[in-house]
Amino acid sequence: MAGLEHLLAALTPINLAFALFGVVAGTVIGAIPGLTATMSVAVLVPLTFAMPTSSALILMGAIYTGAIYGGAYSAILLNTPGTPSAIATTFDGYPLAKKGDGDYAITIACLASVIGGLVGALALMTLAPPLSQVALAFGSVEYFWLAIFGLSLIAALSEGSLLKGVAGGALGLLLSCIGVAEVAGDVRLTFGLQTLLSGIQIVAALIGLYCIPVLIDLVAQPGHHLQVDSGSRGFRLGEAVRYLWGDKINTIRSAVIGTVVGILPGAGGSIASLVSYSEARRTAKPGQAYGKGEPGGIIASESANNATVGGGFIPTLVLGIPGTPPDAVILGALLVQGVRTGPSLFTNQGEIVYTFIWGLILATILMLPTGLFIGRYAYRTIITLPKALLVPAIAFMTIIGSYAIRNNISDVIIMIVLGGLGWIIGRFGFTASPIVLGLILGPIAESGFVQAWTIGTATDDRFGMFFGRPISIAIIVFTLFTLLSPLVLARLQKIKEQAHAD
Amino acid sequence: MPTEPRSDTGGAVVSAILIGVACLVIWDSMSYMDKDSAVFPRTFAGVLIVASAAYIVKWLLGRGEAGPGADTGSLPRRVLLVGIMLGGTMAMPWIGFIGAALPVFAALTLVAMYDPWTRFRVLVYPLIGIAIVLGFFYLFREVLQVPLPTGDLFDS
Amino acid sequence: MKTTRRSLVLTGAALAFVAGIGLTAQPAPAQAEYPEKPISYIIPFGPGGESDITARLQQPFFKEKFGQDLVISYKPGGGGAVGWATLNTLKGDGYTMMGVNLPHIVLQPQQKDVGYKTDDITMLYWFHYTPDAIVVTDDSPFKTLQDLIKHAKENPGKVIFSGSGKGTAPHLAQVRFDKLAGVKTTYVPFKGTGASVAALMGKQVSAAMAFTTVAANYEKTRLLAVAMEKRHPRFPDVPTFKELGMDIVSGAYRGIAVPKSTPEPVRQKLTAMIKAVNEDPAFRKKMEEGGFAVVDYAHGKSADDFLSSFAKSVTASAKEAGLLK
Structure with a gap:
């Protein structure tokens, strides 16, 4: 079992060095917009051929978890998710940084990531075989409803006008259709342009829609990028720990959501952070202003996305079905090494699996000191670099980053054009977040719908397919709850006030 | 500081453009071989039309919701930023990654410069720019094995 | 100005660190010949x-x-x-x-x-x-391909295959299978073979039109037939479609x-x-x-x-x- 001997095996100097190196390199890579966890893991694959399997896994797991955390830096400091998983971190992280609390936001993100990572890894260690069944219980129709649940967040995110938010969401869903259709055989909405054939890459779109407007506004004014308070305030660790303790339900709930969503192949970190953000927002305490720099929003997103690391390994190792895109690469590396995943991996080759899980836990713990230090450095760089260097440096990173995702110039052009258009329509109240939600959730919603519809038609029970399965019903109920509860609460509040007035 | 409701003509114009986009989508969906490919785009093109049309109606009734308000700052600098980035990117296949990145970096430094040019800045900023570009070039090409464009003209 | 210089020095240090990561990945010394x-x-x-x-x-x-x-x-x-x-x-x-x-x-x-x-x-x-193959879970009621064909003949359209995408090898194999076996089945496209196998294991579909590699990589799966000229050496007990009277090699x-x-x-x-x-x-x-x-x-x-x-x-x-x- 998960005993001490595996912990000791994980504690060899070489494994420790891998864990440390992986976390540091992963954090740096994840902080650069465009360099995703998937890519950083893929780069390591050839190096792992010559390693013992458990060490290779530790290295890849550490860089993966570091990259997911590193994505928070650019989310907080530049309003640009470094990895798609950090998308919900921008909602509150950037406003908090603009208020001058970027250092605090980064410390909060680090603590939440470590806790989320540990919860995911512990689930992997103790409950992997039973939890893997979640991956199988989730069918096409459940993915469809999960995407709809995610889209319901548009209502909360469209500041100002709901109609504009809905229009933005629909636009995002349409943008996601461009290129070769995912499950059907058609080429859609390219209008004969080769540039559009590969579709709109989500990371490139994220960089464009979030980062380019920031750059555009940065260059237009002489003032500082982020407000800075004078004097060094250290890591503000005590403050952050106290906040997390006060918001512990959110922290743990988000970690659990992240673990479960991580188990679902076809969902992944971005969905996990959106779902837990939505839940945190729904259950906000009075005085918590989500969307305006509420630390709870960072906790929800970061705790959840790091929990997907452990969660995603569950179906990967137990069923051989990758839970997240980086898991697919790790699974491939294991196949090349001759390791066959499956239920018997845990029983027959327990030493590999448990040594790896201990290594992942160690790496996650190492993320605390390294994350705090790198985060502090990133923060200082951003606030002290003069604007005349900051703007070209960020612009340069967005170009090279969006190129590197698929080694395609088209993605860079699409990134810049989307960013410019996004800035323009943003001026008129059409904000980026609904469009991005549509882009991310569109493919999941579409393929889930087409599959469920086809299966429902074949079994002559389309209604039962969409509305008759327990998990679906639960998601539908949650969606309605999320959409309606603010309305109901506002109504109640009004009645109360009127009662007072009378 | 939301002022009293303004007419938000811009929002209505964007809505009208979005209706046009939706119509374009529906037109494109006519050519699909597989009817499964058309369901989703048509549905959400419909949603886009309904939401945008509803907003235009709202605007006609004088109940538009203006965006974040008038922008301040330099429009030429904004346009230059996007133009330089786009131009550099498009030139990349011909002049190579380094050949495009260095001028883009330099041009953007000029666009984003609000402080006076002291001797220190004149000397140090270009050096930092070169260090960043070359450092990332090395990181991406050698470590991350990204095949960055080399440029047809130089063919290095 | 002091903070600026400091951050510039730090930037340099960071670049040096990043460059240091790469030193391990240097290519081997060149040889004279191609x-x-x-x-x-x-x-x-x-x-x-x-x-x-x-x-x-x-x-x-x-x-x-x-x-x-x-x-x-x-x-x-x-x-x-x-x-x-x-x-x-x-x-x-x-x-x-x-x-x-x-x-x-x-x-x-x-x-x-x-x-x-x-x-x-x-x-x-x-x-x-990767030869096309019909895959079922190990507890599936279909023990042989004949079981599946018989069921499909009695229940047109009710046998559901999952597969990777449309216009792909599995999709074309399903179309050919329907024609040669004289049955009507339903094909549900998924994003990639992994997702189509997940749908099979989750009992969303009756069988997967997938590849021989699936049976090699996933426990708890069984092959009913493979689209090869001869049997696959790894699965000597699984018949080819040809043996069963259908000319599918794909x-x-x-x-x-x-x-x-x-x-x-x-x-x-x-x-x-x-x-x-x-x-x-x-x-x-x-x-x-x-x-x-x-x-x-x-x-x-x-x-x-x-x-x-x-x-x-x-x-x-x-x-x-x-x-x-």
């Missing part, structure tokens, strides 16, 4: 897919035989089309090659303008394929191509090198254990004949499936 430097091997799909995994399997054998690395990079998009459309713009110096897949390069250009034509691609080698083929500007002598050399890897007994054994079927259609007449006969049959199936006009 190949003098690592060869870039572009996969037109994302990392982690089967095209990536098989390239990774080739990597160590190539390095061992020729002393140079195969450096794998990815250019995904448009189901591979983005990569193939750029193939001929790349340098033809023998240090650039690209993975190629069937039926993709035959069907894509016929469906829409995707920036290349099938004939634009200069093939060096077709080295293996799958997803993989090979390698170079830019058109690559000179003929270099093409020959590279072909010989790929051939040497593909014919290595240890490599073959690894591939067969993984469920692949190794083939050898080398540059020249062999590869050309194979492609034209494949194109003919796959185009006919795609027309039947309503994917092509």
